[in-house]
Amino acid sequence: MSNKTRLLCAFYAAVALLALYGTWSQNLAYFGPGAAGGGGFLPDLRANPATRSISIDLGFFLLAAAVFMVFEARRIGQRFVWVYIALGFAIAISVTFPLFLLGRELRLSSPAPAAAPSPLVRALDLAGLALLSALSLYFMVWIR
Numbered sequence: 001m002s003n004k005t006r007l008l009c010a011f012y013a014a015v016a017l018l019a020l021y022g023t024w025s026q027n028l029a030y031f032g033p034g035a036a037g038g039g040g041f042l043p044d045l046r047a048n049p050a051t052r053s054i055s056i057d058l059g060f061f062l063l064a065a066a067v068f069m070v071f072e073a074r075r076i077g078q079r080f081v082w083v084y085i086a087l088g089f090a091i092a093i094s095v096t097f098p099l100f101l102l103g104r105e106l107r108l109s110s111p112a113p114a115a116a117p118s119p120l121v122r123a124l125d126l127a128g129l130a131l132l133s134a135l136s137l138y139f140m141v142w143i144r
Helices: 003-031 038-044 049-076 081-109 123-143
Strands: none
Protein backbone atom coordinates (compact mmCIF):
# COMPACT_ATOMS: atom_id res chain seq x y z
CA MET A 1 0.00 0.00 0.00
CA SER A 2 1.41 3.38 -0.97
CA ASN A 3 1.91 6.28 1.44
CA LYS A 4 -0.76 8.22 -0.45
CA THR A 5 -3.27 5.41 0.08
CA ARG A 6 -2.36 5.14 3.77
CA LEU A 7 -2.88 8.89 4.25
CA LEU A 8 -6.17 8.80 2.37
CA CYS A 9 -7.38 5.84 4.46
CA ALA A 10 -6.35 7.63 7.66
CA PHE A 11 -8.21 10.74 6.50
CA TYR A 12 -11.40 8.77 5.73
CA ALA A 13 -11.18 7.01 9.10
CA ALA A 14 -10.70 10.34 10.91
CA VAL A 15 -13.68 11.90 9.10
CA ALA A 16 -15.84 8.90 10.00
CA LEU A 17 -14.81 9.03 13.67
CA LEU A 18 -15.35 12.79 13.92
CA ALA A 19 -18.71 12.48 12.16
CA LEU A 20 -19.72 9.68 14.52
CA TYR A 21 -18.81 11.81 17.53
CA GLY A 22 -20.45 14.92 16.10
CA THR A 23 -23.72 13.33 15.08
CA TRP A 24 -24.17 10.95 17.97
CA SER A 25 -23.25 13.44 20.67
CA GLN A 26 -26.21 15.44 19.38
CA ASN A 27 -28.47 12.41 18.92
CA LEU A 28 -27.84 11.25 22.48
CA ALA A 29 -28.55 14.76 23.78
CA TYR A 30 -31.76 14.85 21.73
CA PHE A 31 -33.02 11.43 22.84
CA GLY A 32 -31.44 11.39 26.31
CA PRO A 33 -33.17 11.50 29.69
CA GLY A 34 -35.05 14.72 30.24
CA ALA A 35 -34.68 15.77 26.61
CA ALA A 36 -37.65 17.03 24.65
CA GLY A 37 -36.82 14.72 21.71
CA GLY A 38 -38.28 11.27 22.00
CA GLY A 39 -40.61 10.38 19.16
CA GLY A 40 -40.57 13.85 17.65
CA PHE A 41 -37.43 13.43 15.54
CA LEU A 42 -39.10 13.30 12.12
CA PRO A 43 -41.56 16.12 12.84
CA ASP A 44 -38.66 18.20 14.19
CA LEU A 45 -37.00 17.91 10.77
CA ARG A 46 -39.82 20.19 9.58
CA ALA A 47 -39.48 22.73 12.41
CA ASN A 48 -38.23 25.64 10.31
CA PRO A 49 -36.67 26.42 6.93
CA ALA A 50 -33.14 25.69 8.22
CA THR A 51 -34.02 22.18 9.41
CA ARG A 52 -35.96 21.50 6.23
CA SER A 53 -33.03 22.72 4.10
CA ILE A 54 -30.41 20.58 5.82
CA SER A 55 -32.74 17.56 5.90
CA ILE A 56 -33.42 17.80 2.16
CA ASP A 57 -29.71 18.39 1.51
CA LEU A 58 -28.65 15.30 3.48
CA GLY A 59 -31.47 13.22 2.00
CA PHE A 60 -30.44 13.93 -1.56
CA PHE A 61 -26.74 13.56 -0.73
CA LEU A 62 -27.55 10.13 0.68
CA LEU A 63 -29.35 9.25 -2.56
CA ALA A 64 -26.45 10.39 -4.77
CA ALA A 65 -23.93 8.67 -2.49
CA ALA A 66 -25.95 5.44 -2.56
CA VAL A 67 -26.02 5.38 -6.37
CA PHE A 68 -22.27 6.00 -6.50
CA MET A 69 -21.61 3.40 -3.84
CA VAL A 70 -23.63 0.66 -5.56
CA PHE A 71 -22.16 1.23 -9.02
CA GLU A 72 -18.60 1.62 -7.72
CA ALA A 73 -18.87 -1.41 -5.42
CA ARG A 74 -20.08 -3.58 -8.29
CA ARG A 75 -17.34 -2.22 -10.58
CA ILE A 76 -14.49 -3.05 -8.21
CA GLY A 77 -16.00 -6.07 -6.43
CA GLN A 78 -16.43 -4.39 -3.05
CA ARG A 79 -18.76 -6.35 -0.79
CA PHE A 80 -21.53 -5.32 1.60
CA VAL A 81 -22.44 -2.08 -0.14
CA TRP A 82 -26.05 -2.20 1.07
CA VAL A 83 -24.82 -2.49 4.66
CA TYR A 84 -23.05 0.86 4.26
CA ILE A 85 -26.24 2.37 2.85
CA ALA A 86 -28.49 0.91 5.55
CA LEU A 87 -26.12 2.10 8.27
CA GLY A 88 -26.17 5.51 6.60
CA PHE A 89 -29.78 5.75 7.70
CA ALA A 90 -29.28 4.12 11.10
CA ILE A 91 -26.05 5.87 12.14
CA ALA A 92 -25.31 8.75 9.76
CA ILE A 93 -24.28 8.97 6.12
CA SER A 94 -21.45 11.28 7.21
CA VAL A 95 -20.04 8.24 9.06
CA THR A 96 -20.71 5.44 6.59
CA PHE A 97 -19.78 7.21 3.34
CA PRO A 98 -16.17 7.79 4.48
CA LEU A 99 -16.09 4.19 5.71
CA PHE A 100 -17.21 3.06 2.24
CA LEU A 101 -14.46 5.22 0.71
CA LEU A 102 -11.96 3.69 3.13
CA GLY A 103 -13.07 0.19 2.10
CA ARG A 104 -12.87 1.24 -1.53
CA GLU A 105 -9.26 2.42 -1.14
CA LEU A 106 -8.32 -0.80 0.61
CA ARG A 107 -10.02 -2.83 -2.12
CA LEU A 108 -8.26 -0.91 -4.88
CA SER A 109 -4.87 -1.30 -3.20
CA SER A 110 -5.20 -5.01 -2.45
CA PRO A 111 -3.18 -7.30 -4.72
CA ALA A 112 -5.71 -10.14 -4.63
CA PRO A 113 -9.38 -9.39 -5.21
CA ALA A 114 -11.69 -10.22 -2.30
CA ALA A 115 -14.62 -10.57 -4.70
CA ALA A 116 -14.70 -10.78 -8.46
CA PRO A 117 -15.44 -7.38 -9.99
CA SER A 118 -18.70 -7.20 -11.88
CA PRO A 119 -19.44 -4.04 -13.81
CA LEU A 120 -23.08 -5.10 -13.96
CA VAL A 121 -25.40 -3.73 -11.36
CA ARG A 122 -27.84 -6.43 -10.29
CA ALA A 123 -31.59 -6.17 -10.72
CA LEU A 124 -32.00 -6.07 -6.94
CA ASP A 125 -29.54 -3.16 -6.80
CA LEU A 126 -31.62 -1.25 -9.33
CA ALA A 127 -34.81 -2.05 -7.43
CA GLY A 128 -33.21 -0.86 -4.19
CA LEU A 129 -32.01 2.36 -5.80
CA ALA A 130 -35.44 2.94 -7.36
CA LEU A 131 -37.06 2.49 -3.94
CA LEU A 132 -34.51 4.81 -2.36
CA SER A 133 -35.20 7.40 -5.09
CA ALA A 134 -38.93 7.18 -4.54
CA LEU A 135 -38.50 7.54 -0.78
CA SER A 136 -36.22 10.55 -1.27
CA LEU A 137 -38.78 12.27 -3.49
CA TYR A 138 -41.55 11.49 -1.03
CA PHE A 139 -39.40 12.84 1.81
CA MET A 140 -38.79 16.08 -0.08
CA VAL A 141 -42.52 16.59 -0.62
CA TRP A 142 -43.38 15.57 2.98
CA ILE A 143 -40.78 17.81 4.57
CA ARG A 144 -41.84 20.96 2.74
